Amino acid sequence: MSLTSRLRTIFRIKATRAVDRLEDPREALDDSYDQQVKMLQQVRHGLAAVATGKKRIELQGQEMGARYQRLTIQAQEALGQGREDLARTALERRSLLERQVATVRDQHAALLQQQAQLQENERRLAERIATFRTEKETIKATYTASEAQVRANEAAAGLGSYMSDVGANLNRAKDRVAQMQARAAATDELLASGALNDITAPPDADLERQLAAGAASAEVERQLQSMKTAGAQGGSRAADDHGNGPDAWLSIGQGPTTR
Incomplete structure (x- = not known):
């Protein structure tokens, strides 16, 4: 497989996954429901137009019927007055009106049939939309619950991009802490050995530190020897008596208390 074909395949796979993540079935269901509602509105508008026509x-x-009755009365009155010419004219107009009424009657019958068909379509479409709406809400609720369960399971198992990021951040933080602890221990050793100088310390501070450490060690040896000597004599106290009062701490390190 050539490099171009491999890139095309990888791009197709990535695009498909991206579309799957972006496509929400709940939105698709809502869109289908909206389209059906619009269709129902169009049917109702058509039904209203047919009813108006x-x-x-x-x-x-009704106007033609009223004129037909009026022409009939006029023909009868003309005959009563001996005006056959007027009666004939009235009857001729009534005959023409009858043909017009027949045309209008046919149009009315066609509109009645069309209205009945639209009413049946509107009823069926409304029922189908109501059923679809119930199914839509059920599917959406099931999907939402399943999605929440998946997220909860992924979080509990440490899966998912967010939890992966959390784990990576935690590992990086642990590494940084370990590095800092090792660095602190190393610098402590270097400072103690004198290999690393404290630039903020006064001149000859390393000598003073070593002398202070030697003096402390000598003091400990002196106190130890004093305790051994006191133990050998038997009558002396094994430790300095600094008293037990609330201010006894003031005499710590000042030697035995004078009585």
């Missing part, structure tokens, strides 16, 4: 035809038919 049917109502206009009904009003027009």
